[in-house]
Amino acid sequence: MQKPYRDYSSYLRGLFGCRVHKITIDAGLTCPNRDGTLGTRGCIYCNARGSGTGASARGVPIAEQIRSAKSYLAARYKARKFLAYFQSFTNTYAPLPKLRDLYGQALSDPDVVGLTIGTRPDCIPDPVLDHLRELSRHHLVWLEYGLQSAHDKTLEIIGRGHSVAQFCNAVERSRSRGLPVCVHVILGLPGETLEDMLETADFLARLDIQGVKIHLLYVVRGTRLHEWYSQGRYRCLSREEYVEACAAFLSRLPPHVIVQRVTGDPHRDELVAPSWALEKQKNLAALHRYMEDHGLYQGRFC
Template identity: 60%
Template sequence: MPEKPYRDLNTYFRGLFGGRVHKVTVDAGLSCPNRDGTLSTGGCIYCNARGSGTGAHQQGISIGQQIERSKTRIARRFKTNRLMAYFQSFTNTYAPFDRLKAIYDEALAVEGVVGLAIGTRPDCVTGDVLDLLEEYARSRLIWIEYGLQSAHDRTLALINRGHDFACFEKAVAATRHRGINICAHVILGLPGESRRDMLDTADIIADMGIDGLKLHLLYVVRGTALEALYRDGRYHCLEQREYVDRVCAFIERLPETMIIQRLTGDPHPNELVAPAWSLEKRETLEMIHDLFRERNTWQGKQYSGS
């Protein structure tokens, strides 16, 4: 069995830069077509009005200032001055081209920033934006993070995602061979999905040429449509051991080259409705690593692709 059961992000960064790189979340104040009325106004059933944002943009804090304010703390705690600017909240390719270029340029201009990670939807990328990211990628590390959540169209419709799996396939195909790294986001525990459904998503994305993966637990947040389903008894959260099992089974079906960037999420304690165990992130991560050892398994062990 390999020294680590999966290819983790820190090891990947150390291989590229010879040391640690820390991702800094920046809030660009962008929106989402699934909330502003373009597709719908309610958004995905699990997303609230914050959309994982920090609120920094609303406070008038610029992109550069957000990164600079984090640098001293990161240098002291993590012993590194290398940073990745992570555009996380909402859809970070959903704005006029000139605005996008301005915010990306502002982030890259901060000393110590080695690249960008841009969270977005697969239905919100244009050729012009991909051309720009390809240009950056000639000298910087560029990741684009596409929210897939599930490879099953029935699930995407149920969670009001606003796009189908074919849209994700098209975005990945348009992004590949440009020097841009692609990360897929997948949520485990979506309504109506069995363990087999979740593992089918792993099998489907395994051979798509995707460079990285983020796994998330579906937790219930206040002010969402999912909260109403949960309180009506129409949605039941995964138990902690169920989630741990699905993470291990998912990862062992992926190629060893794929970088596992996240094993679970970080709910805001004051917004979380359920499950309470999702706040015990360290415990969950320890359980995942323990289960890998117990099963004598690792990333790629069950991968059957090319």
């Protein structure tokens, strides 16, 4: 079934001629918004675990993380090639020699055809970008920047610790080196209306970006957002509200932008609300049905 947006798996299959799957890597790095460098309390939705798997803390080397995941993904999804996804925390937040070693460990596996580096727009110095450009001569290398919203007032509320201007600067410097950029955004952030969310879509449509990940803001145990939710200071989007917002967001993105994700994957044991966030396939089906019923598709209102 053809999706109403340019999906990531089809893009990768077009590049490599086979099923390509991401392998999540935990490199044991941290974040300036967590270690006190920025003097902030961190993002309101991030707990001590963050997006980490805990593999690094358990002493599992990157090579072993890849070997273990390859076996599982090949059996379940028939994947033949893989991208090493440095996801946990900020994966350019370390001295360059250490980053060289971490990236090199991942690329030493013959079935790993590239890297996806999750990071912040205020943690991407030019020497790191130069190194990634060199790696991109022989491998697929994507940078994933967490923006979340195009509104500085929202970034302040959620404790991001960086500005929209810093994000724009990071994108410009990345693209000047030919590195493709994927942007993370969150729908349902505190204080944002549907209009605010769509302004973020329009903002991204004017930038030189190549991909986007759209997330639902869900409440994770042990976060400031959890406190706000318990105090009645935050209300989660309903499934219907999220589907409407996501569909409208996609319709404002240029057709060439690769949509890597349209919903999140919360940890079942950490999720507080909304419970429907765990129903990934049902949520995807609802989004596709809504877009078909309303004549919407990516780029419709770009």
